[in-house]
Amino acid sequence: MNVSLTPELERFVAGRVASGRYQNNSEVVRAALRLLQVQECKDALGINGAEPQPQPSEAPSSMNANADPFTS
Numbered sequence: 001m002n003v004s005l006t007p008e009l010e011r012f013v014a015g016r017v018a019s020g021r022y023q024n025n026s027e028v029v030r031a032a033l034r035l036l037q038v039q040e041c042k043d044a045l046g047i048n049g050a051e052p053q054p055q056p057s058e059a060p061s062s063m064n065a066n067a068d069p070f071t072s
Helices: 007-018 025-043
Strands: none
Touching: 007 025
């Protein structure tokens, strides 16, 4: 398999190898693909990694929408 990268991505891969964290370009690409696999699995399961934010209807009743949250 041959993979073409943009010059920017080539520099990024080379930088990761130069840092000593990876032994060669293939290790960097494999690590990136593993992360992509994990992210796509999370996406398929509806898991985005962010904490769920309360919807306006779920906000505590003591919260005033116009109140300054930093002065209470």
